[in-house]
Amino acid sequence: MASNTPAGGLTFVEAMNRTAMKPFQWLIAATCMLILVSDGIDLQLLGIVAPLVMEDFGVERSTFGFAMGAALVGFGLGSWAGGVIGDSLGRRYALAIAALVFSLATIGAGTSTGVWSMAIWRLIGGLGFGAAYANALTMASEWTSDKWRPITVSTLSVGTPIGGTIVGWVAPELAADRGWGGTFTFFGFLTLSLVIIVLVVLKDSPAFLLSKGKHELARKHAAKVLDGDFELVAEEQKMSGTTGKAEGILDPAYMRLNVGIGLAFAAAALVAYSILSWSTTFLTAAGFNLEEAGHAVSVAGITSMVGSIAVGAAMRQFGSKPVMVVIGTVLMAVLVVLAWAVEGLPAVPTAQDKTIVTALVGASGAFFSAGIAGMYVIMAAGYPSSFRSTGIGLGILMSRVGAVGATALGGWLLDLGGDSVIPFFVVLIVSAALILAAAFVVDRHVPAVSK
Numbered sequence: 001m002a003s004n005t006p007a008g009g010l011t012f013v014e015a016m017n018r019t020a021m022k023p024f025q026w027l028i029a030a031t032c033m034l035i036l037v038s039d040g041i042d043l044q045l046l047g048i049v050a051p052l053v054m055e056d057f058g059v060e061r062s063t064f065g066f067a068m069g070a071a072l073v074g075f076g077l078g079s080w081a082g083g084v085i086g087d088s089l090g091r092r093y094a095l096a097i098a099a100l101v102f103s104l105a106t107i108g109a110g111t112s113t114g115v116w117s118m119a120i121w122r123l124i125g126g127l128g129f130g131a132a133y134a135n136a137l138t139m140a141s142e143w144t145s146d147k148w149r150p151i152t153v154s155t156l157s158v159g160t161p162i163g164g165t166i167v168g169w170v171a172p173e174l175a176a177d178r179g180w181g182g183t184f185t186f187f188g189f190l191t192l193s194l195v196i197i198v199l200v201v202l203k204d205s206p207a208f209l210l211s212k213g214k215h216e217l218a219r220k221h222a223a224k225v226l227d228g229d230f231e232l233v234a235e236e237q238k239m240s241g242t243t244g245k246a247e248g249i250l251d252p253a254y255m256r257l258n259v260g261i262g263l264a265f266a267a268a269a270l271v272a273y274s275i276l277s278w279s280t281t282f283l284t285a286a287g288f289n290l291e292e293a294g295h296a297v298s299v300a301g302i303t304s305m306v307g308s309i310a311v312g313a314a315m316r317q318f319g320s321k322p323v324m325v326v327i328g329t330v331l332m333a334v335l336v337v338l339a340w341a342v343e344g345l346p347a348v349p350t351a352q353d354k355t356i357v358t359a360l361v362g363a364s365g366a367f368f369s370a371g372i373a374g375m376y377v378i379m380a381a382g383y384p385s386s387f388r389s390t391g392i393g394l395g396i397l398m399s400r401v402g403a404v405g406a407t408a409l410g411g412w413l414l415d416l417g418g419d420s421v422i423p424f425f426v427v428l429i430v431s432a433a434l435i436l437a438a439a440f441v442v443d444r445h446v447p448a449v450s451k
Contacts, residue, residue, distance in 0.1 A: 009233035012206040012218070015226050016145040022225040028143045029152050031201045032136040033159045035095060038191040039132045040163020042106045043071060045187055046122060048171040049180040056180065059115055067118040069404075074126020075133075076400030082131020083138075083393025090204040091139040091389060095132060096195050102128030103192040110184030133160065134393040141380035142205035142388070143225070147316065147449050153380045154312030154373040158305045165301075210234040211386040235384050249383070249390050257382050260442035261375055261391075262398045264324070267434035268371035269402030271331070274428055275300060275364055278410040282421050283357070285414075286342055287349040296358040300365030307366035308373035320378050320446035321439055327374060328436025331367040332429055334360060339425035371435045372399065382444035402431075 010018075046053070046068065054064050078098070086094035105125030112118035137156055144152045167187070174183045209218035211234050222232060249258065276297060283293035314323045338360040345353055375395055383391035413424040 009231040011235045012210065012222060012232055013146060015222065015230045015232060017147070019225065019227040021145065021148055024224045025143045028202060029140045031197060032140040033156055035099065035132055035136045035194060035198070036156055036159025037163040037166065038194055039102065039129050040160035041167045041187055042102050042125060042191055043129050043160060044164035044167050045106065045171060045184065046071070046109070048168055049175050049183060052175055052180040053118070057114055063115055067115050067122055070119040070122040071126035071129065072400060072403060074123040075130040076397045078127035078130025079134045079393040079396035081127065083134045083390035085131065086135040086138060086389030087387045090208065091135045092198065092202045092204050094135045094389065095139065095202065096198045098128045098131035098135065099191065099194040099198055102132065103188050103194065106184055106191065107188030110181040110188065130396060134396055135389050137376055137380065137392055138389040139202060139205070142207050142385060149380060150316040150377045150446060151312035153377045155309050157373040157376050158308045161301070161305060205385065206232060207235055207385040211384065249387050249394060256441055256443040258394065260438040261379060261395045263434050263441065264371060264375050264438035265395045265398040266402035267431035268368050269399035270406045270431045271428050272368045272372065273403045273406035274410050275361065275368065277406060278414065279361055282342065282414055282424065286345045287347060288354060292354055296361040299358055299362035303362040303366040304369035307370035311370040311374045312377055315374060315377050315446050316449050319448040320374060324374055324439035325436060327367055327371045328432055328439060331364065331371065331432040331435065334363045334367060335425055335429045335432055338364060339421060342421050378442060378446055381446045
């Protein structure tokens, strides 16, 4: 037995915990971030050029909504299906396939001649977007030690929003020069290069390879980052009490983790999409002008990135359970105060009133995004490498359920309240309570590094 290995061997994570992070591991994380940023560019592109496309197609916003929503549906389905592919073929090939799909679909979208052809291309692209997201997070998490995994995963979770921000800066000028179709073609070919980058740079983790019985290849890949010679063993899986072995994500042994993740993801996404999608509507109705309402949403977008990154550091320091309890509790409190502040606005709000409401919208952004990013951290640690991509895909699928719920219910709840935002915020506050409850449902939390 190798001299660096205790009796029984070490898992790859245990071996990584004994060594410092190497440049190859950071290269893996950086490549996964590049994938997610590109994912966000292609995902958000239609929203940026939508006015030009609607004018060209000669359709109203209500009709064009089918094309806008198609990527969201595809994203949810693709995250689940892509996770299954990643657990079968490997994360590397799954990411290459995902990048190929969403790049070609973006190029195809540029050739659309109507709403339905655009919707089909966006649905196909959404499959690639979701598959890329699930497998990129999984790939990066499996190459990082316990010390660095929470921060790495939570930071990667903002890759797609960063991509959306970049395309928001660049796409309008490109569309003015090339037209909306040429803009899709440009970004599609640009992101197509990811296929080659993925195949050249990325390697499946030893943890995944060991779960598939590929010991020699696992040792070869492990040698890139480990100091010394370790005898590596596959991760131990939580066993089912009925069969004596772990059968996959639907095994009863993972029921509490699945339920907790489903609750938290759907609830946090419902809050996030409700605030980001409907704030301009209820704020303009309460006396804000459109620019001021848009500013409040922009603040929430910025604070959401900060919250997503910060939660990784917090979970590393304190563990995931107490952090999720704080997130759920504070988010409930912020939403209660925000509802009270909006409900109590005078007919002509003062500058101070608007500043307070904007700050509260921003605070909600920090905490609902921290809840989403925190669940990614929990999933990366809670599921074994043999079906980790599928587990993360499940969480993303549930987040799409929350997003669709917010899109469908938000307007109805605001109409129900008439001049009052109380019905709207009651649903959001209950959703925040579900995030808090999920902290106690999940039974595979991330421990503090000190433990």
